[in-house]
Amino acid sequence: MNTPILSVRNIGKSFGGIRAVDGVSFEVNKGEILGLIGPNGSGKSTLFNCILGQLTPDAGEVTVNGKNVSGMRASDLNKLGVGRTFQQLSVFPKMSVLDNIILAGQEHHGTMLARLFGPGDAGLTAEAERMIAFFRLSHLRDTLAGSLSYGQQKLVDAAMAFMAGPRLVLLDEPAGGVNLTMLANLKDRLVAYNAEHGTTFVVIEHNMEFVMSLCSRIIVLAEGNIIAEGTPDQIRSNQTVIDAYLGG
Amino acid sequence: MSQFLQVLLSGLATGSIYALVAIGFTLVWQAAQTVNFAQGEFVMLPAFFVLACMSILGMPFWAALLAGLILSVVILGVLFKKLMVEPILPHGGITLIIATMALGILLKESVKEFYSAEAQPFPAMFPNDPIDVFGAVLSMQDILNLVLCLGIVVLLTLFLNRTRTGRCMQATAQNPAVAEILGVNVKRMILYTFLINAALAALASYLITPVYLAKFSNGETLGLIAFIAAIVGGFNQIRGALVGGLLIGVLDNLTAAYVTAQYRAALPLVLLIVIILVRPQGIMGTSEGRTV
Amino acid sequence: MLELKKIQGGYGKITILNGVSFSIPKASITTVIGPNGAGKSTVFKAIFGLLNIHSGQILLDGQDVTRQTPRQMIGHGVTYVPQGRNVVPQLSVYHNLELGGITASDQANVRKRIDMVMDQFPMLRKFSDRKAIELSGGQQKQLEVARALLLDPKLILIDEPSIGLSPNLVQEVFQTLIRLRDQGVTILMVEQNAKAALAMSDYGLVLELGQTRMHDKASALLSDPRVGQLFLGGHIEAEHAH
Amino acid sequence: EDTVKLGMVAELSGAGAPAGTNWRDGIKIAVEEINAEGGILGKKIELGEYDTQTDPQVSRALVQKAIDEGAYAILGTIYSGSTMVNMLVAQQNGTPQFVGSESPSIVQKGNPFVFRTSSGSQKGIPALTSYFTGTIKAKKVAVAWVNNEFGKGGHDVFTQEMKKAGIEIVADVPSEQGQADYAADIAKLKQAGPDAVFVYMNQEESARFLIEARKQSLPMPLVGEVTLTEAKVVELAGSAADGAIAHVGLTASATDVPGIGAFDKKFEETFKRKPTHDAIKGYIGAWTTKYVTEMVGELDGEAFAEKMHGLCLKAADYPKILLDTCWDEHGEMSRPSFMVQVKNGSPVVIGTVPAN
Amino acid sequence: MAKSSTIRILVILGLLALAVAAPIGQKNYIIYILTSWLIFTIAAMGLNLTLGYAGQISLAQASFMAIGAYITALLTLAGWHWIVAMPLALLACFVVGLLLGYPALRVKGHFLAFVTLAFNTLVFLVLRNEDWLTGGSIGLVGMPRPDFGLFSTMKQLPFYYFTLAVTAFAALAMWGIVRSPWGRAFKALRENPIRAESLGVDTRRITLLAFAIGSTYGGLAGTLITPLVQFIEPGSFALAHSLRILLMVIVGGAGYFFGPWVGAGVVILLPEILRFTEGYYLIIYSALVIVMLIFVPSGLIGVGARIRDKIWPKQQVRADMAEGASLK
Numbered sequence A: 001m002n003t004p005i006l007s008v009r010n011i012g013k014s015f016g017g018i019r020a021v022d023g024v025s026f027e028v029n030k031g032e033i034l035g036l037i038g039p040n041g042s043g044k045s046t047l048f049n050c051i052l053g054q055l056t057p058d059a060g061e062v063t064v065n066g067k068n069v070s071g072m073r074a075s076d077l078n079k080l081g082v083g084r085t086f087q088q089l090s091v092f093p094k095m096s097v098l099d100n101i102i103l104a105g106q107e108h109h110g111t112m113l114a115r116l117f118g119p120g121d122a123g124l125t126a127e128a129e130r131m132i133a134f135f136r137l138s139h140l141r142d143t144l145a146g147s148l149s150y151g152q153q154k155l156v157d158a159a160m161a162f163m164a165g166p167r168l169v170l171l172d173e174p175a176g177g178v179n180l181t182m183l184a185n186l187k188d189r190l191v192a193y194n195a196e197h198g199t200t201f202v203v204i205e206h207n208m209e210f211v212m213s214l215c216s217r218i219i220v221l222a223e224g225n226i227i228a229e230g231t232p233d234q235i236r237s238n239q240t241v242i243d244a245y246l247g248g
Numbered sequence B: 001m002s003q004f005l006q007v008l009l010s011g012l013a014t015g016s017i018y019a020l021v022a023i024g025f026t027l028v029w030q031a032a033q034t035v036n037f038a039q040g041e042f043v044m045l046p047a048f049f050v051l052a053c054m055s056i057l058g059m060p061f062w063a064a065l066l067a068g069l070i071l072s073v074v075i076l077g078v079l080f081k082k083l084m085v086e087p088i089l090p091h092g093g094i095t096l097i098i099a100t101m102a103l104g105i106l107l108k109e110s111v112k113e114f115y116s117a118e119a120q121p122f123p124a125m126f127p128n129d130p131i132d133v134f135g136a137v138l139s140m141q142d143i144l145n146l147v148l149c150l151g152i153v154v155l156l157t158l159f160l161n162r163t164r165t166g167r168c169m170q171a172t173a174q175n176p177a178v179a180e181i182l183g184v185n186v187k188r189m190i191l192y193t194f195l196i197n198a199a200l201a202a203l204a205s206y207l208i209t210p211v212y213l214a215k216f217s218n219g220e221t222l223g224l225i226a227f228i229a230a231i232v233g234g235f236n237q238i239r240g241a242l243v244g245g246l247l248i249g250v251l252d253n254l255t256a257a258y259v260t261a262q263y264r265a266a267l268p269l270v271l272l273i274v275i276i277l278v279r280p281q282g283i284m285g286t287s288e289g290r291t292v
Numbered sequence C: 001m002l003e004l005k006k007i008q009g010g011y012g013k014i015t016i017l018n019g020v021s022f023s024i025p026k027a028s029i030t031t032v033i034g035p036n037g038a039g040k041s042t043v044f045k046a047i048f049g050l051l052n053i054h055s056g057q058i059l060l061d062g063q064d065v066t067r068q069t070p071r072q073m074i075g076h077g078v079t080y081v082p083q084g085r086n087v088v089p090q091l092s093v094y095h096n097l098e099l100g101g102i103t104a105s106d107q108a109n110v111r112k113r114i115d116m117v118m119d120q121f122p123m124l125r126k127f128s129d130r131k132a133i134e135l136s137g138g139q140q141k142q143l144e145v146a147r148a149l150l151l152d153p154k155l156i157l158i159d160e161p162s163i164g165l166s167p168n169l170v171q172e173v174f175q176t177l178i179r180l181r182d183q184g185v186t187i188l189m190v191e192q193n194a195k196a197a198l199a200m201s202d203y204g205l206v207l208e209l210g211q212t213r214m215h216d217k218a219s220a221l222l223s224d225p226r227v228g229q230l231f232l233g234g235h236i237e238a239e240h241a242h
Numbered sequence D: 001e002d003t004v005k006l007g008m009v010a011e012l013s014g015a016g017a018p019a020g021t022n023w024r025d026g027i028k029i030a031v032e033e034i035n036a037e038g039g040i041l042g043k044k045i046e047l048g049e050y051d052t053q054t055d056p057q058v059s060r061a062l063v064q065k066a067i068d069e070g071a072y073a074i075l076g077t078i079y080s081g082s083t084m085v086n087m088l089v090a091q092q093n094g095t096p097q098f099v100g101s102e103s104p105s106i107v108q109k110g111n112p113f114v115f116r117t118s119s120g121s122q123k124g125i126p127a128l129t130s131y132f133t134g135t136i137k138a139k140k141v142a143v144a145w146v147n148n149e150f151g152k153g154g155h156d157v158f159t160q161e162m163k164k165a166g167i168e169i170v171a172d173v174p175s176e177q178g179q180a181d182y183a184a185d186i187a188k189l190k191q192a193g194p195d196a197v198f199v200y201m202n203q204e205e206s207a208r209f210l211i212e213a214r215k216q217s218l219p220m221p222l223v224g225e226v227t228l229t230e231a232k233v234v235e236l237a238g239s240a241a242d243g244a245i246a247h248v249g250l251t252a253s254a255t256d257v258p259g260i261g262a263f264d265k266k267f268e269e270t271f272k273r274k275p276t277h278d279a280i281k282g283y284i285g286a287w288t289t290k291y292v293t294e295m296v297g298e299l300d301g302e303a304f305a306e307k308m309h310g311l312c313l314k315a316a317d318y319p320k321i322l323l324d325t326c327w328d329e330h331g332e333m334s335r336p337s338f339m340v341q342v343k344n345g346s347p348v349v350i351g352t353v354p355a356n
Numbered sequence E: 001m002a003k004s005s006t007i008r009i010l011v012i013l014g015l016l017a018l019a020v021a022a023p024i025g026q027k028n029y030i031i032y033i034l035t036s037w038l039i040f041t042i043a044a045m046g047l048n049l050t051l052g053y054a055g056q057i058s059l060a061q062a063s064f065m066a067i068g069a070y071i072t073a074l075l076t077l078a079g080w081h082w083i084v085a086m087p088l089a090l091l092a093c094f095v096v097g098l099l100l101g102y103p104a105l106r107v108k109g110h111f112l113a114f115v116t117l118a119f120n121t122l123v124f125l126v127l128r129n130e131d132w133l134t135g136g137s138i139g140l141v142g143m144p145r146p147d148f149g150l151f152s153t154m155k156q157l158p159f160y161y162f163t164l165a166v167t168a169f170a171a172l173a174m175w176g177i178v179r180s181p182w183g184r185a186f187k188a189l190r191e192n193p194i195r196a197e198s199l200g201v202d203t204r205r206i207t208l209l210a211f212a213i214g215s216t217y218g219g220l221a222g223t224l225i226t227p228l229v230q231f232i233e234p235g236s237f238a239l240a241h242s243l244r245i246l247l248m249v250i251v252g253g254a255g256y257f258f259g260p261w262v263g264a265g266v267v268i269l270l271p272e273i274l275r276f277t278e279g280y281y282l283i284i285y286s287a288l289v290i291v292m293l294i295f296v297p298s299g300l301i302g303v304g305a306r307i308r309d310k311i312w313p314k315q316q317v318r319a320d321m322a323e324g325a326s327l328k
Ligand SMILES: Nc1ncnc2c1ncn2[C@@H]1O[C@H](COP(=O)(O)OP(=O)(O)OP(=O)(O)O)[C@@H](O)[C@H]1O
Pocket: A015, A016, A018, A019, A020, A038, A039, A040, A041, A042, A043, A044, A045, A046, A047, A087, B289, B290, B291, C134, C135, C136, C137, C138, C139, C164
C-alpha cells in the first residue's frame, strides 16, 4: 500500500558536454500533487523525458508502482496508467479537436484488432465531448486543432492527458498561456480529479501562484540537481531558491 | 593492382560528378527544405542550351558556354523559382517534390521533341588526354572534376556558414515564418538558392556531358544517383554530398569489378542502407537535435 | 502613436477580429488581456502585416500602415515577438541573435547590443555556440526576447513573453520593458500573467470575441471587480461548466 | 473508303525513343513515297502514330487502340519486351504486324501474323562466328553487353555460338542501360586479356564504352552486331570508334546498294540527320505492306499473312525492298548482310555476308 | 449530420452506377484503359494509406505490384486458379511490407524515401537477373484470365466488371480501416509521433501496419495487372512507376479517401485524352500537372470547395460569437 507510485533513482542524462540531469532521485506517493520547479535549463523537462521513455537516461532507474519501467516505451507506460503533457504545444494539428481527444482515449479500449472492427470513435464521443465542454471549447469541436490559439491548444493538450483515466500524470507547464480564469478551472479540475480518483500529479510550472496553491510538496531543481524540497511555505522562504530562481 | 587502382581512381572521378549534382540537392534542402526531383534534368539541359546556341545561332564554343550559363540561371533559377517554387512551397515540401517530378518530364520531353531524341557529342572544356598514374589511366578532365568539386564544397560551406547572407538563407529554410518576422528578405534568399543551384547545374552539365554525351534522358540516372549520394552524405551538409558522391562512385565501380555486375545497381544501395540504419543522420550529417 | 480603426480580419473564411479599435500613446506600456482565443495574437498579426485584413485602418504616427509587409513594418521601427517558439533551430544562439539585427545598417552597433543582451541574460553567453533547438523551452524564450532588443525600435509588439520563463527572469524582462519605455519606446504586450503585467503597465486593454471591451488605465482595470472575476482568476465560471 | 490505315506503334518516348523515332521517320518517308505513287490498291495511306512510352503494357493497349481505330496492319514495336505482349493482340484480331524487334523468341511463339523487318539475333550473331574463327582466329573472347532484354538475347546467342565454335569466353561483363561509367568494365576486360571483345549495347552505351576503351587503351579488336558501327555511335565516340567492327543487316553506309543510297539521301534531306538501321527497317516494313497487299489484291489480313510466309522479294522487282529478302513460315526474315569497320571516322563496308 | 451522410451515400451509389455504365458500348481499348484506371486506383489507395494517412513516405509501391503480379503469374501459369493465387500474393506482400516497415522505425523523411527507393531497385534487379524464376528481362507471358464457371473474364468487358468488383471490395475495406480508430492512429502517427506514443498509440506497430496494409493493396493491384496484360516484365515495375503512383496520390489529394480515384484518373486517363497532340502529349501532360499543383496544391479533391469559395466567397463569423460576451 505504501509503495510510492513513482520512484526515480539516480537518473542522469548528458548531452555532449552538458550534464542536464545529474543523478536525481525522488519518490512520489500515491495521491500526491508534487511540484517540480527550477530555473530555465535546470533539467526539469529532460527529467520528465527520461522518466517517460522519450529519452534514454545515461544512468538510473525508474519504477512505477514498484515495477521497474526503465527503458519502457512511452506507449506501454501510458497503458500502465501514466499520462503526460509536453512543454511545447503538441496537439495533432490537422485533426479536429474531437479527434484529438478521442485519440487520447481510444488505445485503452479493447484490443487492437477489436478496435478495427468496433465503432469508429471507440465509443468515446460522449466522454470526449464532456471533456471539451469542461475546457469551454465546445464551439471548436470540429475545428482543426492546429488553428486554435496558443492557450486553446494548451487546454486541448491538458484534456488529452485525462482521457485515458490515468493514475499518474506528469504535466510540463500546463499553465503557460492559459487565461487566469481558465487556469483556476484547471486547478479545480486537478484537485477534484485527485480527490475523486486518487490520481497522482507531478507538475512542472513557472507560475508560482499556481504551483504554491496546488501542490503539497515541491522539489526544486537547479543545474540538474535537487537543491531543495519541502512544502510551499518552506520553498518560498528558502534563500537558495530565492537566489537561484524566485528572485527578489 | 593496377586494375584496382584504375577502378578506384575512375570511381573517384565519376563520384566527383555525382557529388557536383548532389551538392544541388543539399543546397536546395538547406535553403528551402525541399527536394528538386528535376535536378538531373537541370544538369541535362544546359548542355543543350550550349548545343543550340552553337548549331542554331552559330556561336563559338566559349560564347555558347557563357550563353548557356546565363540561360540556365534565368530559366532554371529565376523562372523556376518564380513560377513553381514560390507558389507551391508554402503548401509543403511533398507537393513541390511532385511538381518537380513533373517538371523533369516536361524538360526531358521538350528537349526530345524540340531538339533531338538522340544523343549528341559535346565538346570538352578541358583536354581529355590520358595521364598515367601508377599504371592507371586518368584524364585531365577527371582530375579537374575532382578539384573543382572540392573547391565548390569548401566555398559553399564557407558561404552558408560564414556569411550573413548564407545564414539568412539557412534561416529562411529552417523557419521561414521567423525569418520573415525578423526582416529577412525571404523571397530574395530563396532566389539566391536557386540561382546558385542553376549555376552549379550548368557547371556540372559542362563537365559531365563530354563524357556522358548530351541526351534528353541523361537526367534520370544522374539525378537518382546524386539524390542517393546527397542522402547518404547527410543531406543537411554540403560536404556530405561530396563524401556521398565519391562513396557511390567508388562503391559502384568496385562492385562491378569485383563482386557482381548484375547487381551493381543494388549492392551499393544495400551497403548504404546499412550505413543509414546505423547512422540515421547520414555519414556527414548532423542530427536535427532535440525533439522533445 | 499607434491607432487601430475598426479592424476586421481573419484566417481564410473565418472572421476573427470584429472591429478592433484603440490607440496607444507614445512611450507607454499597454497590456492586452482577454480569454484564450479572444483574438489578442490575431491583433498583433494584423498590425505586423501577417493577417488578411478585410477592413479598417492602422495608423502609425499618423501614417497609414494597413496591410504593409513585415519588412516594411520593421522599416517603420516596429518589432514583434510572437507567441510560442520562434527560433531558427539549426543556427547557433549567437547567429540567432545576429538575425535579430539583420535589417540594421550599422552591424557594429548590433554586435555591441548583442554583447549587452548577453550581459542581461548570461545563459545566452554561456551557450552562444549551441544550436538554438537544443535549448530548453525557457532558454529559447530568453533568446527570442533578447533578439527583439537588438534594433532600436519605436514600437515593440510582444506576445506573452512570460511563458516558460522562470519568475526571476519574468521580473527581469518586465524591468527591461519599463526601462525601454522610459527611453521613449512604446510597448504593446499580451500577457496572461495579467496581474503582474497590469501592475507594471500604464494602460490595459480587454479583448473579447475579437472586439475591444475595455480600454483604461492599468490600475483601473486591476481594481475593476468584473475584470477580476472574468479574466484574472475569479471563480464564477467553474460552476456552470459542470 | 479511299484510305487505308496503318498503325505505327513505337517507342516515341522513354528509353526506346531514339530507336522509335527513327522507325517512325523511316515509315514517314515510305508513306510519302507510297502515297505519291497512288497508295496501296489506289487508296492513300493514313498513318496513325501511337507512342508506347517504351512500356509494354501501354504498347499492348495501343495496338488494341490502333486496331479499334481500324488499322489494317501494325508497324512496330521495336523493343522485344513490348512486341512480346502486343503481338498477342494483333494475332487475336488477325492483323498483320511488322516488328523491329530482334529477340529470337518472337518468331518462336507460332504467331502467324508477326513478321520481322530485320533478322533475329539468333541469325545475325551466328553470321559473326566465322569472323571470330576465321578472320581473327580467336581462342578466347570476352563479351560486354547491356543487361536489358535486347542485350540479354544477344548475349545468350553469342555464348552459345562460341561454345559451339569451341572458343572460350574469358570475361562476361554485363552493364546497365544508361550506365555512364565504363571504367570498371574496361578494366575487367583489360585484365582478362581476350583476343577480341564482343560488344552488344545500345547506341550511347556503345559510344561511352568505346570512349573509355580508348582512354584505357584496350588493345584487342572490338566487334559488335549492328549498333557498334552505326553512324550515330561513330559521331558520338569520335576517334575512339576507329577500328570498331560490326556485322550489320542493313546499313545506310552500304551506299553501293542503290536503294539504300537513295533512302539515305532522302532521309537526311528531310530530317537533317543520318538514318539508322531502325529507320531502314521501318521503311522496308511499310513498303512490304504495300507490295504484298497488292499481290493479294485486297485488304485482307489473313490472306496477307498467308502470302507472306515463304515469300521472297527480289530487289530487282521490288526496288524499295532494297535487298533481296525472304520470310520463312514463322515470320523470320533473311537477306544478305555486311561486315563494317570504322575507318577515319566513318563506317566502311569491309565484306558481305550471304543470307542465312 | 445525417443529411450529409445520406448525400454521401447517394453520391457513392451514383458513381458506382457510372462505373458500371461507363464501358458499355465502348471499344476494347477504352475498356482496357478504364480497367487499368481501377487497378492503379487500388495501388494508389494503398500508398495513400501509407503516405497520406500515416505520413510514411514510400517509393516502393510498384515493387509490391511486382511481387503481387509475379506470384500470381507464376502460380496461374502453374495451373492454379487466380482465386487461390491472389490471397497468397497478398500474404506475401503483407509480410514483405512489414519487413520494409522496419527501417521506417529508425529513419524518417528523405532517408526513408531512399531506403524504399533502394528496395524498389533491388526488387527490379532480382526480377531481371533471376531469370530461372522470373523469365528475366524477357518477362512472363500468357497468363490466363480467371474463369469463374458461369462468369469468364477472358473478354475485356467481363474482366472490367471483375476488376470493378474487386476494387469496390478493396475500397470498402479501406473505408473500414480509415474510419476506425486505426485511421485516427495512422493520422496521429503522421502529425506527431512522439505525442501519439505518449498517448498509448503503439507507433511501432502502427508504422509497420501502415506499410504492410499499403503494400498489400499494391500487391492486389499486381494480382490484377497480371491477368489484364497477360504479360509482365521487370521494367513495368521500375522506380518510375512507383513515382507515378506517388503522383496519383498527390495530384488526387493525399490523405483524402477519394484522392486516389481522382489521381489515378488524371495520371492514367489524361495522357490518353491528350494523345491527339501526338509527340507533345507528355509535354502538355506534365505542364498540366504542374499547373494543377500550383493552383490546387492539396490535390484535385479539394478543387470543388475552392471553386465554390471563389464563386460564393462566404465569410463565417467566429463560432463563439453566438455565446455572447461575458463582459458587457
Ligand atoms: N537534445 C538536447 N541536446 C542538447 N542539449 C539539450 C537537449 N535537451 C536538453 N538539453 C539541455 O539540457 C538542459 C536542460 O534542459 P531542459 O529542457 O530539461 O530544461 P528545463 O528545466 O525544462 O528548462 P525550462 O524551464 O526552460 O523548460 C538545457 O541546458 C538544455 O539546453
